[in-house]
Amino acid sequence: MIARAGRPSVHALAFAGVAILLLAAAAALPLDAPPLALLACPFRAATGLPCPGCGATRAFHYAVRGRFSEALSFSPLATLVAAACGAHAVWTALRLAGLPFAPRLENTPRARWVAAIALLANWIFVSVQGRM
């Protein structure tokens, strides 16, 4: 929901900074060289199944390059988070420039169920897809 809002809070500004740092890291760091190449999922090594976060690094890597279909095939939720990072950074810049509106997330039981189901659905998708 979009509501009227004043200047962005300290946390909104900090999250914009974090979003820019994450997207910049995804753009700059190669997947097949350290430090990213040194990481492997121990959950997958132990069980043969991906963890809920598996595929997120690759999804960010492709999303930041605009290759959304590839990003989605690795992790739809991480692709959504990458897009949200970009959107939040741009929106915060607009609010600093004077835009008097901001998205407002409602903390309702329905929203909580949607979030939990999205996490679970993403995990099932990553497990079935088997790409990471």
Add this chain to the structure above:
Amino acid sequence: MGFFTAWMQTLQQALLEPGKLFASARLDRGAAQLGFAVLNTSVFWALGQLLERPLLMGQRDQLRRILEGMSGNPDVAPVVQRLLEAQLQASSPSWVVALALLTPVFTFLLLYVNAALTHGIAVILGQAKRGFPATFAACAYACAPLALLAVPACGSIVGLIWLVALNAVGMKVTHRISTTGAAASVLAPYFVLCCLMLAAFGTLTLALRRAVGQP
């Protein structure tokens, strides 16, 4: 109250009387809480690096010799060669200075990622009663035990465990929730963090086993 006195008093209260500090934490003072966490972690990490260097120099040289011996072997996995190069680079004074300068950035990034994950889990579990600023206050003041980063070798491990416990206490007090709810909200992100640390350790162990020719 002076800046240094205020910092030391907050640190002392976070370590010795956390319940009192979290109960009196103002949710509109996010910038001050961020400043405390970044300053505390950066200063004590830098201090720890200065103390650790001379104390663990022998051990580091021995590891470097082992890795150098392996890197001469053409069958050695390329990852070991890359590890050796990274280790040699990380020991150089320019890298130490660069890492010291980047520590506040990493602290800022990790603090917000940790707070966002903790808050996300708390929201899903229905435990986020007072919004993100309350979670952030808990996560920021929970960085107080990272003062132990100044203690070489074991300080970082003890500091991290204490941080997790303090984070749970903070969530319980700032959100006014049950101990179980606070523990569940806090432990889930650390499970992810532990996975990443185990991943790094497991990859290193596998690479070293391959290098010495064991299956």
